[in-house]
Amino acid sequence: MTQPSPIRPQFRRRVDPRAERAARTVLTGQRPRLLRQPVAAAVNERRRDPRALRAAALIQSQPRPRYDWTRDAASAGTAAAVGIAVATVPAIPLQVIVEPAYLVLAMLDRPGGEVSEHDRQVIAAARLLADAGGGAVVTVCTGSGEALAEAGSDRHVALPDGWADDYVPERRAAAASALMTTLSPRHILFPDSPDGADVARRVATTMGERLFAGVQGLGPDRATRQSAGGSLETGHRPTRLMTVAADAFAPLDGVRHEARPLDLATPVIAGEEVLPRLGGARRLAVDPDALSLSETDFILSAGNGVTDWRSFADLGEALGATRAGSRVVCDAGHLPRERQVGASGTLVSARCYLAFGIAGAPQHLQGITGVRHVIAVNTDLHAEMIKRADLSIVADAQAVMPALIRLIRERRHD
Template sequence: MTHPPAIRRRVDPRVERAARTILTGQRPRLLRQPVAAATSERRRDPRAIRDAALVQRQPRPRYDWTRDAACVGIAPMMGATIAAAPAIPLKVIPEPAYLILAMLDRPSGEVSEHDRQVIAAARLLADAGGGAVVTVSTGSGDALAEAGSDRHVALPDGWADDYVPERRAAAASALMAALSPRHILFPDSPDGADVARRVAAATEERLFAGVQSLGPDRATRQSAGGSLETGHRPTRLMTVAADAFNPLDGVRHEARPLDLAAPLTAAEELLPRLGGARRLAVDPDALSLSETDFILSAGNGVTDWQSFAELGEALGATRAGSRVVCDAGHLPRERQVGASGTVVSARCYLAFGIAGAPQHLQGITGVRHVIAVNTDLHAEMIKRADLSIVADAQAVMPALIRLIRERRHA
C-alpha cells in the first residue's frame, strides 16, 4: 500500500526577505529570523524590575534577582514563573545509635573553617552507622546547624573571655562520662591539640593526632614530612588536621541544645582556682606569614612606609609585601607573599598598591577575604578582592589610622 505524497506549501523567498528586512536603501539589513507578529503584551519597565529586586541600597546596592516579580506585574509579561529558592532540607536523628563528640575552638565566638572541618569529619563517623554529632563550644548551636551538628552543648559564656585549658579538658572528661561517646574529635590547632593531650593524659586514652582521612574502620595521617602515610583504626580521641575535610553544604541538621550544666559545674568545682589567667600579647610581626590570620601587604604603589608601619600596629596585622617591595629592601625576604615567597592562608588579606601579578595571586589562593586598595580599577588584585577601594594608598592609610584611633578613644 502506497501513501500519497505530502503536500508542501510553496515558500516565496521574496516574501520572507521582505519580512526580515529592517533597513532599506543601498545596503539593506536583514534579520536571521522573520519578525514575529505583534502582540498585545505591555512593554517591560526595566526600572521597575530593578527596584523590585533591590534589597539593600547602602553602602553598596545589592539585588536579589530570585525574588517574586509578580508584585510589579512582570511575570505575565515575561511569560514565565520565577520559582522560589529551594529550602535547605532538615535532617533529624531522633534516636541516634551512638554519639560523636566534636570539641570546637570557636575563637572569639566565631565558627572557624577548622571547626566546620572537624564537624564534617565527625559526620563521616556518625553517618556510617546512624550516629549523631554533638558539638561542644561556647555560644548557641544556631550557627552550627548547617555545619552538621545534631546536638549542641553550650559551655558557659565566660569561658570564651580567656583560655584556660584545664577547664576545657575537665569539661571534655565530664562529657565523656555523661554521654559515653564513641569518638571525640578536636581541631589540630594550638588550643585544640593542647586540650586533646590533656584529656588523653587524664583519661589514659590513646590519642591519634593530625587525622587527614577518616572512616569507620581506618584513620590515616601523613608522617616523615609527607612522604609516608600512617594508618590506624580510629581511636576514641583524635585531632583533625586543618584543610583535610570539606565542610558540609546543602543540608541542615537539628543542633538541638542539650542541658548538661550539672556535670560541667561539678567538673569546674574540682579545678584549682587560677588567678589572672589571660592570653599574652604577641607581636604580629613575630608571627610567620603561614600562621597569622590577618596580613597587611604592600606593593609598588606604597611610598609612605611610616603610615604603613603605623597602620599595621593599629590593626594588629602582620606586615608583608610583594616581590618588588622585598627586592627594594623595604621588607625582609621572609615577608614576601607569592609563589616564590610564602603561600598564605590568612582569614583577611589587606593589600595596598598591589597590581596582582600571577605569582602573587598564587600566593593568596587560600585566603578567605581579600581587601584591595589600588588606583587602577582594572588591576587583577581588584578583580580578586571581595572588597575594593579605588583610591591612592597614601590617602587611605592615614584615614584608617585616624578612624581606628577615634574608635578606640570612643
C-alpha cells in the same frame, strides 16, 4: 547525473584533561580539592558591578550587615539595571536529623571567639563518622552555634563565654568528661592543636580511654595517621577519643545543618567546680611583624599604589596585622624580601588579607590562593585584585588608610 554530496565528518574538539583538572581544583590550605563538576566559563559576558549586586542583596544594615544572595532582587534588579543575565543561586536545603542513631562530639578550640579553619576541619571529620550510620554531630565550644550550622553541626553545646579568655584546661576536660557520661557519644574528636591536644590527653587519662592522636584519614571502620616523614602509615579501628591533624580534611561547603542548641547544665556545673592548678596564665603580646607570613592570620599588604608608608605602618600597628607587600614594593626596598607575597615570594594562607594598591598580577594572585577572605583597596575598578576580593573599596589608598586609623582609634576610645 547529480553526484551525491559528500558527508562531512563531525570533528570534536579534543578534551584537555589537564585544563579540566585545573578548572575543578579548589585549594583549601595545603591540600588541593577537586570539584565534581568544572566551573563553567562565561562567554561574552559583560562585567558585573559588585557594588550593585551587594546593594541589591542587602537585607539588614544594623547592627551587622546581612546579605541574602538567593533573593530575586539581587538578580532581577541588577540585571535590569546593567543589562546582564545573572543566575539565581538556589537555596541550600536545611538538613535536620530528628532522632540520631548515635552522637559524635567535636570539641572545638574557637580561639578568640572565631571558628578557625582547624575547627571546621574537625567538624568535617566528625561528619564522616556521623553520616556513615545516621548519627549527628554535636559541637562543644564557647559562643552560639549559628556560625557552625554551615560547617556541619547538628547540635551545639555552648560553654560559658568566660572560658575563652582564661587558660584553664581543667574546665574543658571536666566538661568533656561530663558530656561523655551524659550523652554517651560514640566518638569525641579534638583538634590536634596545643590546646585541643592538651584537653584530649587530660580526658583520656581521667576516663581511662585510649587516645588515637593525629588522625589524617578517617572512616567508619578505620582511622590512619602517617609517621616517619610520611613513609609509614599507622591504622587502627576508630577509638572513642581522637585528635584530628591540621589540613587533613577539607571543610564542608554548600551544606546547612540545624545546629540546635542543647541546654545541658551538668557539664557547665562540673566545669565551674574545677579549680585551676595554674597560679596565673595569660597570652603574651606578640609583635605581628615578627611572625612568618606563612603562620599569621591577618596580613596587611601594600602594592605600587601605596606612597604614604608612614600611614601604612601606623595602620598595621593599629590593626595588629603582619605587614607584607608585592614584588614591586620589595624591589624598591620599602619592605624586606621575606615580606614578599607571591609565586616568587611566600604562599600565604591567612584568614584575612587586606591589600592596598595592588593591581593583582598572576604571580601575586597565586600567592594568596589559600587566603580565606580578601579585602582590596584600589582606584581601578577593573583590577584583577578587585575581582579576586570578597570586599572591594574603589578609592585611593592614601585616603583610606588615615580614615581607617581614625576610625580604629575612635572605637577604642569609646
